[in-house]
């Protein structure tokens with residue numbers, strides 16, 4: 425028996441687990457996950473991008489270590505969100521892991537995270553469809569939120585992920601079409617096209633599409649994402665409200 | 668201190684397991700890999716304190732600390748714990764109380780290199796497992 429796998433399952437059984445994923449890297453998963461957690465007071469954010477560890481960076485928590493007490497891993501807190509990340513275990517250094525190591529890390533993080541009464545638990549997923557995705561599937565019945573950009577390069581990957589999820593009996597709860605347009609004095613410019621493919625995909629699985637603009641000011645909030653109040657946050661809040 | 672959260676997870680998991688089967692638990696054998704550096708006496712003390720009023724009330728915890736065998740997937744070299752000990756010692760010195768393998772032993776490849784070729788691509792059985800449960 426794997427006691428950590430069992431306890432991780434038990435801890436997540438009665439909570440909503442919202443997994444922000446894409447298959448593709450650099451499309452805004454971590455930003456969307458952070459803003460989704462911020463949109464709901466009482467959320468937890470679990471960073472399962474084990475090698476990327478973007479979540480602590482977005483919240484300005486890099487280098488801070490989790491305290492580990494008698495009841496598990498104490499969260500790092502920012503903007504009312506409980507953040508859990510491998511970055512809080514290893515500190516400021518690289519993580520390189522074979523699949524079994526990733527599996528162990530996902531299970532242990534979810535088993536020991538002191539979630540308290542956090543609900544929902546938002547999960548920031550890595551790019552790709554590797555061990556973290558399989559491990560999360562072992563532990564929790566998650567609600568997928570897909571992030572894509574209008575680029576065809578992003579679409580192909582997201583499509584494969586959606587097909588895999590469908591085979592697993594999971595339907596994306598929402599599709600965020602991120603970096604879709606630029607707001608130029610009130611009119612929208614779509615530099616990468618309208619993302620028709622991604623829209624059709626969302627429609628075919630019955631998921632609502634939420635279009636988020638490119639907001640250059642977002643960069644100023646890396647390190648204090650909990651203070652960001654711009655248009656991307658508005659879109660993500662509406663997305664979360666619709667879940 | 669992590670021994671307590673591990674013991675808590677163990678008691679909660681097994682209590683539910685026993686409840687589902689309508690049994691009491693007499694003995695639990697927990698197998699932990701040595702690089703986790705778990706303190707067996709704290710683990711059993713925590714277990715004994717946490718098992719009260721559960722289906723493990725009369726249970727004894729036996730902790731088996733096992734020395735993993737390692738294999739480098741880059742060069743094929745196979746080696747034992749003794750060839751890893753110096754690296755583990757340095758890691759413990761560096762992190763002190765926050766030694767990461769204490770919490771997640773499976774992180775070992777991030778910190779340990781093959782003694783022959785220097786690769787981090789190391790295979791080993793590093794999980795924390797329940798080997799045996801005796802019920803009544």
Ligand SMILES: Nc1ncnc2c1ncn2[C@@H]1O[C@H](COP(=O)(O)OP(=O)(O)O)[C@@H](O)[C@H]1O
Pocket residue numbers: 446448449450451452453454455456478602603636637638639640642643646656
């Ligand atoms: N809507 C947006 N407008 C402007 N910049 C964005 C937007 N979404 C994401 N970014 C930026 O793009 C980069 C990648 O985002 P990130 O969330 O890390 O992607 P992922 O987690 O998918 O790899 C980051 O620098 C982030 O700040």
Ligand SMILES: [Mg+2]
Pocket residue numbers: 453454455473476478548549550
């Ligand atoms: Mg990311």
Ligand SMILES: [Zn+2]
Pocket residue numbers: 739740741742743744781782783784785786
């Ligand atoms: Zn080697």
